[in-house]
Amino acid sequence: MPLLRHNDRTLLSISPTKRLTGFFMNTKTSFSRIFFGLGLMTLFIASPLPVRAENVGLGIAAVINEEVISVLDLESRITMILNSSQMKSTPENRARLKPQILRNLIEEKLKLQEASRTGVEVPKADISARLQAIAANNKMTLDQFSNMLMQSGVPISTLSMRIETELAWQTFVGLKLARDIKVSEEDISDELNRIRSNAGKPEYLLAEIFIPVNKPSQDQEAQMLSRRLLQEIQKGASFKTLATNFSRAPSSVSGGDMGWMQANHLVNELENVVRQLKPGQVSMPVRSIGGYYLMLLREIRSSPGLEGGETILKVSQLHVTVANVNDPQVANATAQQLNSITRTASSCPQLESLSGLPGYPFKTSLLSGSMGEISLSTLPKKMQAVLGPLAVGQPSPPLVTGGGLAVMMICERQSEAQDLDKAREKVSRTLKNRRLDIAARRRLNDLRRDAFVDIRQ
Numbered sequence: 001m002p003l004l005r006h007n008d009r010t011l012l013s014i015s016p017t018k019r020l021t022g023f024f025m026n027t028k029t030s031f032s033r034i035f036f037g038l039g040l041m042t043l044f045i046a047s048p049l050p051v052r053a054e055n056v057g058l059g060i061a062a063v064i065n066e067e068v069i070s071v072l073d074l075e076s077r078i079t080m081i082l083n084s085s086q087m088k089s090t091p092e093n094r095a096r097l098k099p100q101i102l103r104n105l106i107e108e109k110l111k112l113q114e115a116s117r118t119g120v121e122v123p124k125a126d127i128s129a130r131l132q133a134i135a136a137n138n139k140m141t142l143d144q145f146s147n148m149l150m151q152s153g154v155p156i157s158t159l160s161m162r163i164e165t166e167l168a169w170q171t172f173v174g175l176k177l178a179r180d181i182k183v184s185e186e187d188i189s190d191e192l193n194r195i196r197s198n199a200g201k202p203e204y205l206l207a208e209i210f211i212p213v214n215k216p217s218q219d220q221e222a223q224m225l226s227r228r229l230l231q232e233i234q235k236g237a238s239f240k241t242l243a244t245n246f247s248r249a250p251s252s253v254s255g256g257d258m259g260w261m262q263a264n265h266l267v268n269e270l271e272n273v274v275r276q277l278k279p280g281q282v283s284m285p286v287r288s289i290g291g292y293y294l295m296l297l298r299e300i301r302s303s304p305g306l307e308g309g310e311t312i313l314k315v316s317q318l319h320v321t322v323a324n325v326n327d328p329q330v331a332n333a334t335a336q337q338l339n340s341i342t343r344t345a346s347s348c349p350q351l352e353s354l355s356g357l358p359g360y361p362f363k364t365s366l367l368s369g370s371m372g373e374i375s376l377s378t379l380p381k382k383m384q385a386v387l388g389p390l391a392v393g394q395p396s397p398p399l400v401t402g403g404g405l406a407v408m409m410i411c412e413r414q415s416e417a418q419d420l421d422k423a424r425e426k427v428s429r430t431l432k433n434r435r436l437d438i439a440a441r442r443r444l445n446d447l448r449r450d451a452f453v454d455i456r457q
Contacts, residue, residue: 061102063454064109069102074457076158077101081245083152086237100211100225100246102457107248108165110447115168118176122167130163131156138366166253169440177439183431191427192306199305204263204274205298205380207239207256210249212291214448226285226292233282239296248291250437256296259378262303270295279380299380306423311376313387314412316348316369318355320362321404331405335398337361338405342395348411351395367402370411 059071075094078101082089087097115121128142135145146156209229211222229242243256251258263271269288277283277297285292320338324330341360345351348370355364376384386396387410396408 059456061455061457062106063452063456064106065113065452067109067113069105069109071457073158073161074098074102074105076154077105079152080154080158083154085232085242085245087232096224096228098457099221102455103214104248106451106453106455107444107448108162110444110451111165111169111172114443114447115172118172120168120172120175122164122171126167127160127163130167131160137369139369173436173440177443178432178436181432181435181439183428183435187431188424188427191431192423195303195427196305198262198303201262201303203260203301203303205260205301205378206258206274207243207296207298208249208251208258209239209243209247209256209294210252210291211246211285211293212248222292223285223287226294230282230285230294233294239282239294250440260301260303301381304377312373312414313376313410314348314373315371315387315408316352316411317367317371317406317408318342318351319365319367319402319404319406321365322362325400325404331400334362335405338398338407339395342407345395345409346393348393348409351407351409365402365404367404367406371408 060068061071061074062069078094078097079089081087081097081101082093087093131145132142135142138145140148149156149159209226211226211229213219213222225246229246232242233239240255240257243252246252247256249256263274266274267288269286270293273283273286274295274297277295279297279299281297283293283295285294318338320334322330322334325334341354342351345354352369354360355362355368376388379387386399387408390396390408390410392410392413394409398405398407
């Protein structure tokens with residue numbers, strides 16, 4: 001059985017079939033929506049020792065419109081970000097990240113205040129459900145999940161607050177801003193004509209990390225943070241996790257995923273950089289409008305235009321941790337053993353249950369389980385080559401990824417025929433989401449400008 005090798009960061013950056021914006025989210029995005037929690041917990045467990053925020057008092061880090069961000073809030077968030085990003089909790093790293101993370105907390109506070117002012121409240125049951133989903137996808141009960149977080153120096157309230165902010169802002173944007181977004185039939189026709197005219201031209205599957213510069217005094221700090229994140233990526237940190245934790249672009253909710261784009265749709269500084277990248281490469285920090293960008297190029301293809309429909313796959317995987325997986329002899333021997341165990345599986349539940357069999361010889365990682373629904377055309381070509389020919393219920397050859405080996409299986413396959421009505425609906429949704437992103441950024445800029453902010457740390 002041949003052993004297939006794949007770039008880890010590219011595989012773990014599999015994007016959902018739809019962008020996440022406001023209430024125009026598609027239910028096929030569960031894989032991306034829980035990735036923050038899943039990736040975070042994997043990295044916490046992988047930490048050899050708990051990383052704690054020590055000597056933390058109950059002082060005030062900042063006051064935003066008479067509401068307080070405590071020093072404990074700030075230090076707990078720093079600890080969570082360091083753990084989930086696989087960065088060492090050194091005094092230097094904590095000091096370097098503190099200004100940016102404090103600004104992120106201030107931004108979250110402004111979002112919650114605006115949502116509350118307009119009557120948007122997040123039911124506690126929704127927050128609990130999200131926590132339950134993250135715990136379940138990591139094979140834990142909520143109590144186990146909470147205890148594991150606490151052992152790493154992070155109270156469950158730190159993650160709960162982040163979830164609440166995300167849900168509140170999505171609801172606010174979807175209910176309050178979306179009603180003012182208009183997309184005309186002429187707009188849709190113009191976009192369809194543009195798509196047709198660009199058929200056959202190069203398209204780039206991109207992801208981004210955006211570090212904003214809201215005033216000139218922040219420029220050097222933002223540049224240094226961008227360089228530090230690039231260093232962490234070069235050491236093997238997940239681009240997706242870092243984008244979730246640090247990027248302030250709307251794409252951060254999907255790990256920085258921007259989808260397929262043509263380079264000339266980017267501003268000049270980014271267009272020039274993207275054209276020079278090769279698949280799998282991350283750019284140096286690029287100063288552009290509003291701040292610094294790190295750009296990841298995953299894949300290049302020729303634009304399909306409006307031809308053909310989408311193939312939607314529901315995928316599951318069995319992922320095992322392998323020490324010295326980069327040693328070809330170790331990897332091939334383990335792959336043969338894993339293949340002999342998985343080749344009899346004929347359904348996703350059977351594949352997922354193999355780790356519970358008596359005598360199972362591997363350590364199953366938290367990356368095992370459902371990967372949600374994925375559009376085949378959004379995957380890199382290497383992954384298309386693996387999953388495309390598979391029949392439903394057929395195990396893939398073992399793939400080297402994520403510090404181990406993975407066997408993947410298609411649980412369901414759906415082919416969506418392309419028709420003009422569906423194309424117009426998709427374009428309308430894309431244009432609305434794009435304009436909604438812009439409106440949300442403008443509202444947040446207004447909130448920053450009008451807020452009373454007293455930073456004490």
